Amino acid sequence: MAYVLSMNEIFISYATEDRERARLLAAALSERGWDVWWDREIPLGKSFDEVIEKALAQARCVIVLWSAVSVTSEWVRNEASEGKRRGILLPVFMEHIDAPLAFRLMNGADLNEWSGDRGDAEFARLVERVSELLRQAGDDSITDVTPVAVGQRATYKEAQTKWWLTPWSAMILAIVVIGAGVTGYLLRGDRPEPPPKEPTTVPTKVSPGIGTTDIEKRIHDLVGTLGGAIPATSLAKGFHVPDLGVRLAFLTPEQSASTLGAMPAGAVVMEVESGRPMAKAGVHVGDVVLSIGDKKIASEDDLRQAIFKIGPGKTRYSYRRDGEIKAVVVDCP
Structure with a gap:
């Protein structure tokens, strides 16, 4: 049986040390009916880079979890770069750190203190933006997300x-x-x-x-x-x-x-x-x-x-x- 990925997919890029926080976010997003690719279990006979590249290529939204560990990960940087190149990257800050220089002008959701609360304002902002990206990708299965009134605030140290x-x-x-x-x-x-x-x-x-x-x-x-x-x-x-x-x-x-x-x-x-x-x-x-x-x-x-x-x-x-x-x-x- 061939290894097939859904075209309605969210790809979460994270460092191994942040796996538990990635699992928590993936679960919250999956509850909304979205297919989230995050658990990097590699099928037998498949190489790690082959599976990652295929999942990333078929993703319609790439979420990168920035932390003190992930900003130093070459894998995470490369995955984030591909998402940015395609215009589907959504940064999420799990700690109060600066993103790598190439991503520093991008605003992101601040989930530093998020513990899984589905009603959290920053999580709601993230959900709205994910919905927008998936709609832009032509996914008819995306239902409307109730807008949440959230004040815009910069969650990264702006270069400007x-x-x-x-x-x-x-x-x-x-x-x-x-x-x-x-x-x-x-x-x-x-x-x-x-x-x-x-x-x-x-x-x-x-x-x-x-x-x-x-x-x-x-x-x-x-x-x-x-x-x-x-x-x-x-x-x-x-x-x-x-x-x-x-x-x-x-x-x-x-x-x-x-x-x-x-x-x-x-x-x-x-x-x-x-x-x-x-x-x-x-x-x-x-x-x-x-x-x-x-x-x-x-x-x-x-x-x-x-x-x-x-x-x-x-x-x-x-x-x-x-x-x-x-x-x-x-x-x-």
Whole structure:
């Protein structure tokens, strides 16, 4: 008798150490009438990789259970990569950890404290998303799932952050808006300045500490000279790549011009963490990243997509520093 898999299948990828939690989730999903492939019992005469590949290929939804153990498993990473490639991957966080870099921009269900409760809000979110994927796959046997009102919340450490939460973010925020303030002042002449709307104040007395970069000092000088209020609507977005120890921000030509040359246009390196891969490769604050792998960085979307594709191993980066184009290969753990 041939080994046959149902086409209406959920594939659960997990580390062996997480087997009991995988069993608990599989049981809860099976109760809804779904065929869940999780128990990796291999039929006689079949090889492990052959069965896994066939089950994964026929799956319509891939759920990966991220834990401190599974993030280091090559098997789990490979299975998750296949699910992501096909657009059917659903991450589930069983512990408060960061997913591997290649999956870090994907939101997931937080089942860290889940003990099997079918009414749990995060489990309900997962069930809704599984239903959507199976419907998209053309499975007519999927019945409607009663929507559950659940507030959206990020369950992983997002690489894209709002800058007003960190000191380095105030730096780029300050230079972009301060430049705009200088330009506005020069163009305004003697006209009275209307009161600012909901300003976010940047301290005028900031003493650069030990190890402060030249760019930070220049920003400090600008802030000290203009001392101004910064509109809250001028917030920018940045990208933090923890595994590489780097923070990047994309500045448009208009934003760069508003800084009066303090910051260049493009994907600017805002922070390099000491001892991390980017620092070891010689990348500096103020460098402008031109390409990541084979992806040229010409917009914020380009930067986001390039970061999303970074995975373990070596990746080539090209960047500009003081008008000179340089290239470096960075090994991501």
